[in-house]
Amino acid sequence: MTKFAVLGHGVVGSGTVELFLKNKDKINQKCDLELELGRILDLRDFPGLPYSDKFTKDINDILNDDEITVVAEVMGGVNPAFEFVSGCLKAGKSVCTSNKELVAKKGAELISLAKENNCNFMFEASTGGAIPIIRPLHTCLAANEITAAAGILNGTTNFILTKMLTDNMTLEDALAMAQRLGYAERNPAADVEGHDACRKICILSSLIFGKHVYPDWVHVEGITGITTEDAEYAVSFGGAVKLIGKVTQTDDGKILPMVSPAFVCSANPLSHVDDVFNGIMVFGDGFGEAMFYGRGAGKLPTASAVLGDVIDCAKHKNTIRSLTWEDSADNSFIADYKDSETRMYIRLENCDKSAIEAAFPDCEYLSRKAQPANEFAIVTPSLKEREIDEKLENIGGKVLGKIRILDL
């Protein structure tokens, strides 16, 4: 018999228990296991549940229980999750987490601690929610050199952008709708300012390139500046505007992780990832390109990913995974996004067409309904961002919007 504990009985924690208890017999039969729910750590009381006897407020009840060999950490936040997870790993218990903040900020340290203690630190649920992405990247695609990844990594902002694009809603109205439907927090900053997507691209970047990428090192732009006009121009461009987390390699051997809105043309599968869904594309020398699509958040979807890891740990108790990356002393391997080339959508007001043509000779013009005569929207050729900004400083008129084109 193997017992697992659950740290935190919030949305994901209760979902993890619910999904496990629902499918326990099938899981154990299919996987030839005797997996049982051990203890649940939460400071609150949950009387009247069929598993109320499992609760404890003391982490030591888990740390000292030798029957518990796997722990699901679904509390979120760095404190006290980091302390609890460290304690579990030191006690030789494998930990499976959905906590993207913990992995993005403390991943290298916890991976190394797991290794020292002959157990595993797993985090399939931390990126892309229910979507299998960490394990496929690490096992199924192991023969490849992975060269890049790009994804829609935050369901809340994708819902908002979808509503702006398909229903012509303003950002404010779409956000309010997302809040009413429970897709957005009352304080939506982590989502709309791109920090949530940033944590996820940090995790993917670290896994793909083998060195820890800390969130502070990533250039992040959220969706707060996106207007319905931008959305209309995205349609005129033949695509959609999406919040994209991506990581690419640069010519000088560095990597460039970044989060920002982008125009995605309709030939790119990411342009069709709508509503609260997430989609992650990866690129490699053998498989070419692949996309993984599904629910990036939510009670049962996240529970599905956490339990997948728990079952794997329970099935292969003595297997140490090579799911690992090194810590990074500094960010010298991170490229400056200003030096990278991109095509750019730019919306300009009160600007001479001759000045635009002088600055961006081969630009493409976009149009929208009710476009004022003093407004131009262009897509530049591929140029260094630094160069685009310099040209815009001297172009005259006012820049109303500026969004990268996703070219991958």
Add this chain to the structure above:
Amino acid sequence: MTKFAVLGHGVVGSGTVELFLKNKDKINQKCDLELELGRILDLRDFPGLPYSDKFTKDINDILNDDEITVVAEVMGGVNPAFEFVSGCLKAGKSVCTSNKELVAKKGAELISLAKENNCNFMFEASTGGAIPIIRPLHTCLAANEITAAAGILNGTTNFILTKMLTDNMTLEDALAMAQRLGYAERNPAADVEGHDACRKICILSSLIFGKHVYPDWVHVEGITGITTEDAEYAVSFGGAVKLIGKVTQTDDGKILPMVSPAFVCSANPLSHVDDVFNGIMVFGDGFGEAMFYGRGAGKLPTASAVLGDVIDCAKHKNTIRSLTWEDSADNSFIADYKDSETRMYIRLENCDKSAIEAAFPDCEYLSRKAQPANEFAIVTPSLKEREIDEKLENIGGKVLGKIRILDL
């Protein structure tokens, strides 16, 4: 050190060697392995290659080499692959195959043989080519009850249908183009008649529902009857026509695997899977829905999947996977598709509108450019197939086309 052998040096076999040798150092470093190419079995001679010394024409050179613990079978076909794979498994060597025909026809037997001999039979490459699908289904989604799967499982037919839809090409012209580009065989029957997709849905069905589904038990319709008019009506429907392999559960506890063309509405991610790409959607009680997208065939993409399995076997030598299903004595658990409900697109000639309305009171009408006055195209409400066919027998006029609607 672990050595692996390759059975067959055709397209996939040479790709497997090429990709491994290209990335060998990175693979070994990342996975903490010392994996080496052992022998390659092929009846032909391949002089002048950097690894020409590895070839043998005698399977015993592999069977009797104790350093070879993993074998990649990439020959295709049942004979002599079945004999060779059986021999390897009996010798305790794990086998990783891209051979969908072998898995679809002999999977249960080979899985059981692997178990008896404490080794693994793995087949990530057999379904969806490079797309990680077998392992994600079996591990990442292990906590779920998987309820259904549906996918575009054949790149050749998807290329042809895409050309018919977007470039208005005839099936004959699109097939000829696919043959010119090397996407279709000179004898395209296995692709266009749906047998290739059938093997893949057999493998997915067996894995998901735990009982071997043999190809002969599956209702298969290919794309040979699809016309450009059908493609136009699919666009008018608001979607695309795709060759879909799917498996669902029926109310009486049976399963219904099937391959047939289907109209897929544009809200369904599968409708945007174009050209030679494959896409596989799976449905489960925890994660909801997920889609896996990528290259379903080709030299390096298939090699990527085969090598992913080889590396996994090499990393976890003493791990026996629960990637398994039982053999089935008969097909009593397979439902009759005639009893299943579906919406149906029907193209009719010389038929009274009153007769159509009497037969299908709530049907939706589709239209196309240059639609003759004596032609109707409808989408029926959801009805049993048997019922639809009975109604059509009495409707008068001629049925020119009949394609299921994918509702999942």
